[in-house]
Amino acid sequence: MSRVGKLPVVIPAGVDVSIKEDQISVKGAGGTLSLGQNILVKVLHNNDKLNFEPANESREANAMSGTLRQLVNNMVVGVSKGFEKKLSLVGVGYKAQASGSKLNLSVGFSHPVDIEMPAGITVATPSPTEVVIKGADRQRVGQIAAEIRAVRPPEPYKGKGIRYADEKITIKETKKK
Template identity: 70%
Template sequence: MSRVGKMPIALPAGVEVTITADRITVKGPQGTLSMPLNGLVKVVNENNTLLFTPANDSREANAMSGTLRALVNNMVTGVTKGFERKLSLVGVGFRAQAQGDTLNLSLGYSHPVVHKMPAGVKCATPSQTEIVISGADKQKVGQTAAEIRAYREPEPYKGKGVRYSDEVVVIKETKKK
């Protein structure tokens, strides 16, 4: 059996889990997340702990039990603490400004870049060169950060562009004659 799938998930106080035949819903202080269930995995809620067991002895069911356990654990963490991703802008004149559910970026193009945030994802700009993306859904937060980074990826010669705050950009040496 999957090592990850064997570990139970302890539900913190204030988190409610609803398990139906084809869906699991996790509700907490940060919001509500739901996800379809796979028929290869049985989910049981015992004494505020979630247990995941494969429905049969197949390799797919074993793998899916670990996958489902990891996804549900991320849902529980998301509705209790939430997830955040920090981006930084490196370059002369690169600026970011959050206005409601839109992010206005000035990235050296001839036009401003406006990115609309998806539902459930918030954006803040503590300074003009920092962006903090937060939300309960780990996948949405990461995808939004990747989309914003894709507007101007860090280039390898000067390092200019949008990068994750913990990202290390290796600077190449310029060509010599």
């Protein structure tokens, strides 16, 4: 039995959850997010808590109850507090500049790389070597951060590139004659 699925999702003040036949919508200060419902999971709305129960005794229903519970919890946290990812640029002359919904990267190519942010995602550069991505949707924030990192992933010999702020890079030893 899923232990994550047994925990209720607490709905904080200022967040409105509406459960329809085919989707769950969460509305708050950070925006509105919606998720399609699964037929294997029953969602019960009690005052300021949401409970998730498997619709039957199958393993798939049990697994989906924990998955759906965590996805809805991420939506509730996203519209109330939001999510953020921090990236750092390591390398001589590597810099980033945010202007509106665009991120301009200079990371050793002969041309600058411009990345357009989708709606609901904001990008900021507190310093030229730091990038902060914020948004309500946890999956989209992580996906955009991964796409930015993929422009110039850290290389294993000097560690130059774009990396997550908490990422540890294992530096390889160079070849010896």
